[in-house]
Amino acid sequence: MTKALYKIASIPGDGIGTEVIPVGQRAADAAAAKHGFSIEWTEFDWSCERYAETGRMMPEDGVETMKAFDAIYLGAVGWPGVPDHVSLWGLLIPLRRELDLYANVRPVRLLKGVSSPLAGRGPEDIDFIVVRENVEGEYSEIGGRIYSGTEQEMVSQQAVFTRRGTDRIMDYAFRLAQNRKRKHVTSATKSNGIVHTMPFWDERFAEVSKKYPEVETAQFHIDILTAHFVQHPDWFDVVVGSNLFGDILSDLGPAVAGSIGIAPAANINPEGVYPSMFEPVHGSAPDIAGQGIANPVAAVWTAAMMLDHLGEKDAAQTLETAMEAVLSDPASRTKDLGGTANTKVCGAAILKHIER
Ligand code: ATP
Ligand code: MG
Numbered sequence: 001m002t003k004a005l006y007k008i009a010s011i012p013g014d015g016i017g018t019e020v021i022p023v024g025q026r027a028a029d030a031a032a033a034k035h036g037f038s039i040e041w042t043e044f045d046w047s048c049e050r051y052a053e054t055g056r057m058m059p060e061d062g063v064e065t066m067k068a069f070d071a072i073y074l075g076a077v078g079w080p081g082v083p084d085h086v087s088l089w090g091l092l093i094p095l096r097r098e099l100d101l102y103a104n105v106r107p108v109r110l111l112k113g114v115s116s117p118l119a120g121r122g123p124e125d126i127d128f129i130v131v132r133e134n135v136e137g138e139y140s141e142i143g144g145r146i147y148s149g150t151e152q153e154m155v156s157q158q159a160v161f162t163r164r165g166t167d168r169i170m171d172y173a174f175r176l177a178q179n180r181k182r183k184h185v186t187s188a189t190k191s192n193g194i195v196h197t198m199p200f201w202d203e204r205f206a207e208v209s210k211k212y213p214e215v216e217t218a219q220f221h222i223d224i225l226t227a228h229f230v231q232h233p234d235w236f237d238v239v240v241g242s243n244l245f246g247d248i249l250s251d252l253g254p255a256v257a258g259s260i261g262i263a264p265a266a267n268i269n270p271e272g273v274y275p276s277m278f279e280p281v282h283g284s285a286p287d288i289a290g291q292g293i294a295n296p297v298a299a300v301w302t303a304a305m306m307l308d309h310l311g312e313k314d315a316a317q318t319l320e321t322a323m324e325a326v327l328s329d330p331a332s333r334t335k336d337l338g339g340t341a342n343t344k345v346c347g348a349a350i351l352k353h354i355e356r
Contacts (some may be wrong), residue, residue, distance in 0.1 A: 004037055009069040009275070011044045014087075015284025016294035019074020023239075023347035024073065027322070028288060028307060030354040031315040033154035042069070046091060048079035048284075059092030063098040064191060066275060075299070080286050096133050099274035101267035102165065103172045104132040104246060107305070108253035108263075109232035113327040116258055120232060129176060130253045132246020133169040134267060136160050137197075139243045153196045161197045161242070162202065170208040172270050173240035177215045180237055184354035185209070188218040188241035189247060221346065226252060254281050261295030261336040262327070264302040266311065278306040281325050296335040296347045297323055322353035 012021040025041055032039050044065075046058040056076065059065070064265050066072055072095070072251035077087040095101065110116050110126035118126075170187075177185045187205045191198035201221065209217050218235075220228060222245045228235060241249050254263035263281035281299035290293060300323050308316035326332045332349035333339025339351070 002037065003070075004039065005040055006032075006070045006310055007040050007042065007068070009044060009066055009072045011046050011072065011074045011077075013075040013135060013284065014047045014049065014079045015076060015286055015289035016282070017047075017284055018078070019076040019289070019292065019343055020296045020299035021073065023350070024303040024344065026347070027300045027301040027319055027350055027354060028315075030351055031307065031318045032312075034354065035312060036314040037312065037315070041073075047077060048087060049080055049081040049131065051086060051090065057087060062091070063094055067097065069275045070093050070310060071221040071275050072277040073171065073303065073306060076280065076282060076284040078284045080213045083106065083215040091299075095277060096267055098339070099267075099277070100134065100135065100269050101277055102136040103169060103266075103268040103270055103273070104250065105176075105192075105266045105268055105305075106130045106132075106250040106253055106263065110257045111262065111324055111327050113324075113329070114258035114262065116256055118256055121233065121256075125293075126257050128239050128253070129180075130246060131169065131173045131176065131240045131248050131251040133165065133241070133243050134246075135243070136162060136165045137156045137243030138192070147249035148260060154317050159194075159197050159242075159244075161200055166201060166204045167201050167208055169272075170205055170240055171211075172268075174208060174212040174215050177238040178212060182216075182237040183214055184216045184218070184237035186225070186236055187217070188222050188225050188239060188245040189219050189220050190245070192221060196244075205240075219250050222248070225249070229253065229256060245356065259295065259336045260298070261334060262297040262301060264298055264305050266305045266309065267303070276306075276309055278302045278309075278310055289326045292342050292344060293335055295336050296341050296343050296350070297327065297334075300350055318354055322350050323355050 012018040051057045107129045110123045138159040140160045145155045173185050177183050189198050191202050220329045260282045265281045267277040280302050304316040304319035326349045332341045
């Protein structure tokens with residue numbers, strides 16, 4: 001149900017996160033004004049900088065605090081000198097797990113004005129969505145190491161797939177496909193090599209697919225699937241994968257659609273029990289941070305996904321239309337896309353398009 005006012009938590013985070021999130025917020029506000037609703041932003045300084053000062057990425061009750069919001073809009077966390085496990089386990093993973101954000105969704109679409117690294121491919125060839133299971137699977141903490149430092153040293157790690165967890169991510173993928181033109185879901189598997197979890201994954205895929213007779217299906221082993229992403233991106237519509245396979249595909253996908261500076265992502269709690277979290281695919285980009293040259297399009301596309309999730313389809317469409325119009329004009333493209341515009345110029349062009 002749509003509302004007159006949405007309460008959104010914004011976490012700009014580190015590096016270029018702090019440069020692109022304000023652009024996304026202004027764009028979302030402008031789209032909201034156009035479509036008759038408003039957004040109340042509450043900003044949180046959770047970041048590696050905060051970690052350096054206080055020893056914590058976010059306060060102890062951070063996850064609890066987020067539950068009061070309709071959505072979370074996150075820039076990027078991570079900074080040289082702060083180990084990745086600090087930013088991951090101190091912020092991203094607790095949010096994903098405790099808010100049950102089990103669907104990680106990355107649209108992969110080649111926009112006009114962006115060139116794909118795949119020679120000869122145009123916008124009509126690349127338009128699919130990667131859906132990654134985000135809370136179970138291969139990334140479990142079950143396992144251990146014995147006989148450390150000896151010749152007998154041995155490590156094991158267990159992957160955990162529950163029927164509930166597997167079915168619900170597949171249901172999500174099928175529901176997504178139902179609302180798309182092609183109505184097709186591809187499953188990423190590896191049941192020829194992984195003999196317990198992946199045959200189960202295939203079984204559940206076959207079972208869940210029966211509920212969606214109008215949706216076509218395909219499945220590939222992850223190895224050949226990565227090759228097909230590069231050689232036949234036009235085969236795909238919705239692609240569903242486990243935590244590990246989905247992780248790999250959700251980086252490969254945006255790469256075939258051009259710059260990481262435009263790729264959006266969402267961590268979704270489909271039932272809406274908890275707020276979902278929206279963050280661009282890119283990281284904090286320390287190499288260009290502080291120069292004002294980051295591409296703000298990923299943040300704007302991510303904001304569009306957020307408005308869409310909140311039920312504000314028209315406002316989301318307004319953002320996407322503006323972003324595509326701006327990308328097709330070389331004068332407002334940023335350096336990563338071969339243009340000369342900086343963050344400010346590109347952001348202003350998007351805003352102008354929304355407001356006109
Ligand atoms: P993380 O580990 O946080 O995921 P990373 O270090 O793997 O991040 P990014 O921070 O995304 O990767 O940066 C990868 C490269 O892409 C860098 O060279 C960076 O400058 C460039 N890049 C990332 N985002 C943008 C953007 N919005 N605009 C322009 N260039 C970008
Ligand atoms: Mg990094």
